[in-house]
Amino acid sequence: MNKLVLLLPILLLAGCANQEIATMQDVSPQANDLRDLDYDGVIKARELCGETLSGAAVNNDGCAKDKTVKQSFRLDVKFPNDSAKLIPSNYAKLEQLAAFLEEQDGAVATIEGHASKVGNPTYNLRLSQRRADAVATALIEDFDIPASRVEAVGYGDTVPLIDEDSELAHETNRRVMASLSGEFSVTDMRWTIFTSE
Known part of the structure; x- marks a missing residue:
């Protein structure tokens, strides 16, 4: 019984050995710039308002939100x-x-x-x-x-x-x-x- 337990993983691996292995490309081309240059949480590809005030609340386009105060x-x-x-x-x-x-x-x-x-x-x-x-x-x-x-x-x-x-x-x-x-x-x-x- 102990020999069977040891042979089972070898048999499973041997059964997969005849299949073709697909390799991925070394570098995937990146279509958009995903960096956040002004650290506002919005990537460059979506950024409409660069250089927002540090710590400002921004919308999905990276533009600072305003609020009305007295x-x-x-x-x-x-x-x-x-x-x-x-x-x-x-x-x-x-x-x-x-x-x-x-x-x-x-x-x-x-x-x-x-x-x-x-x-x-x-x-x-x-x-x-x-x-x-x-x-x-x-x-x-x-x-x-x-x-x-x-x-x-x-x-x-x-x-x-x-x-x-x-x-x-x-x-x-x-x-x-x-x-x-x-x-x-x-x-x-x-x-x-x-x-x-």
């Missing part, structure tokens, strides 16, 4: 008492605001002028409007932001940050705030283990 930018410009004149140190803040507006061309800026509770409320309303207009004019004339994207509104002394009668409160409340709003299209990024929401 962003805001806050600006706080202070003014001396009874003044609507911009001081030179405010221009650095306005430059940041203008750069944000240029980068996000769908954003609209609402410039909000405010005054302290010192003096007449009617006068303070006009003063706050002049302050808002000063910032809006600087954005339009000095930073070339289209006037259609800038709105100036004076609130007088009706929206104080500190609602008390002190020098700190008055100084804090003499201000212009700029709120930017709008929806912007940005590149959607792929989720990774390092992504945080």
